[in-house]
Amino acid sequence: MNTEVPVPHGLPTERDNGPFNPHSLTARLREARPLSRMVFPDGHEGWMVTGHEVTRQLLADPRFSSRMDLDILHMPIELPGQGEMTEPIPQQPGMFVRMDPPDHTRLRGMLTGVFTVKRMRLLEEHIIQLVERQLDELARLTPPVDLVREFTLPVPSLAICELLGVPYEDRDDFQSKTSRSMDLKLPMEERLAVAMESAEYMSGLVRRKRTEPGDDLLSDLARRDDVSDEELVGIGQLLLGAGHETTANMLALGTFALLRHPEQLADLRANPELMQGAVEELMRFLSIADIGVRYATEDLELAGETIAKGSSVGVSLLAANHDPAKFDNPDTLDIRRNARGHVAFGHGIHQCLGQQLARVEMRAGFEGLLRRFPSLALAIPAEDVKLRTDMQIYGVHELPVTWDEVAR
Amino acid sequence: MRLSADRDTCVGAGMCVLTAPEVFDQDDEQGRVVILDPGVVDERAEAVREAAVLCPAAALTVTED
Secondary structure (H helix, E strand, O other): OOOOOOOOEOEOOOOOOOOOOOOHHHHHHHHHOOEEEEEOOOOOEEEEEOOHHHHHHHHHOOOEEOOOOOOOOOOOEOOOOOOOOOOOOOOOOOOHHHOOOOHHHHHHHOOHHHHOHHHHHHHHHHHHHHHHHHHHHHHHOOOOEEHHHHHHOHHHHHHHHHHHOOOHHHHHHHHHHHHHHOEOOOOHHHHHHHHHHHHHHHHHHHHHHHHOOOOOHHHHHHOOOOOOHHHHHHHHHHHHHHHHHHHHHHHHHHHHHHHOOHHHHHHHHHOHHHHHHHHHHHHHHHOOOOEEEEEEOOOEEEOOEEEOOOOEEEEEHHHHHOOOOOOOOOOOOOOOOOOOOOOOOOOHHHOOOOHHHHHHHHHHHHHHHHHHOOOOEEOOOHHHOOEOOOEOOOOEOOOEEEOOOOOO | OEEEEOOOOOOOOOHHHHHOOOOEEEOOOOOOEEEOOHHHOOOOHHHHHHHHHHOOOOOEEEEOO
C-alpha cells in the first residue's frame, strides 16, 4: 500500500483526466487508502472517503449526521467567493435531506409511497409520451441545437412539474433560481438569498394548494394537517430542484459519453434490451452528484481509523464508483457490465427518493433520442463542450448536437 | 435460507423490488418493503442475497440455514 500521498488541502473540482474520470488526486487518494486525512479548504482537519466499501459504511452509519445546524459542516471543495463559515446553517423546515431521524423519517415517509417502483411503472407510459412530444419539437428544429435546452432539461422538468403540480410556465424563473443557488462561483450569501427567493415562489404555490387543491403531489400533502406550510415549501423546493437538475445532467452528460464511445453507442442502438443495464452503468460511470459530506456526532471508528467527534468527513461518490476493488476496469464505460451496487444515488437512509422516477426518465429519454436521431453527433469539437466543474451537480452546460435524418 | 424484513428501518428506496421482483413489493401507503412470496425465497436465493446487500437502509436480513 502506497502511504506516500501527502495530506491534500481540499479537493479540486476540475477534471484533469478527461471529462468522465475522477481527478487524479482523488484517484491517488483512493489507491493509497479508502479513507484519508484531509485538510479542508477552510483549514478544518477532517477526513475524505474515496473507497466504495467505506463509502457504503459511512453513509449507512447513523452516527454520521447530515445536519448543517448542529455545528459547522466543512465543505471538501474550494468554494470561490465564499468566506469561511463561522456559524452552523439553521435548518430549513421540510429539507429532510439535511435532517436525521426522527425528523427525516417523518417527512420522507410522507413521500415514499408516491415514488415506489410500482407507481413509477404506472407513470412510465406517460413519461414515454412526454419524451416523444419533446422529440417531435426537437425534430422540427434546424440543427445544430443545444440538446440541454431543447431536450435534456425540458423532459425531467415537465415530469417533476406535473407530478408536483407546479405550473410548467414558471420554469424559466425557478430553473434560473435553482441553477444560481447551485453555482459554486457565487458567494454563499448570494446563493442563500436566491434560495430564499425560490422559497417565496414555492410559498405562494403552497398557499394556492391549501385553498384549491388539485390532483398532484403538493395538493395531496396540502390536504394533510400534520405538515406545516413551511415544511411544504421546503419539500416542494427540494423535490423541484432535485427533480430536474439531476436527471437533466444525466441525460446530457450520458449522451456526451455515448457519443464519445461510438462502439458502446452502436451496441446499445443495435440491442435496445441493454438499456436498463446501460442506464445503471451510465449512473455509475458519470456519478453527476459527486461530493457529499457528513458530520461525526461522536468519536467513532471507520475503516480502522478513529474519527473524532466534530469532524467533517467528505465523500466522493465518483471515486467510489470508479473503485477497482468493486468494478473491473472502472474507468471504462461498458454498458454490458453489471453496475448494480453503484452508489450514484447515495446509500443509507438518504439514498435518492426519486431514483425510480429518474430510471424511468433516463430509459425513456435515451431510448427515444437514439431511436429518433440515428445520426446524432456533436456539433462542436468534444474539447469545446463546457463542463459543469463549477456547479454542485456535474454535467455539461450545453451540448450542441447535429443530425441529418430523423426517424419515427 | 430465511429472510426477514424490518419495515421500521425501510426507507422505501425500492432496490429490493428492482433486484428480486418475484419476492419483494412495496406497500402503497409508505412504500415500505413487503415480502410477496416467501415460497420463492430459496428459488431466488442469489437475487435475495443481492437485494439484502444493496438495501440502503439494511432493512433485509438473510439467515443461511
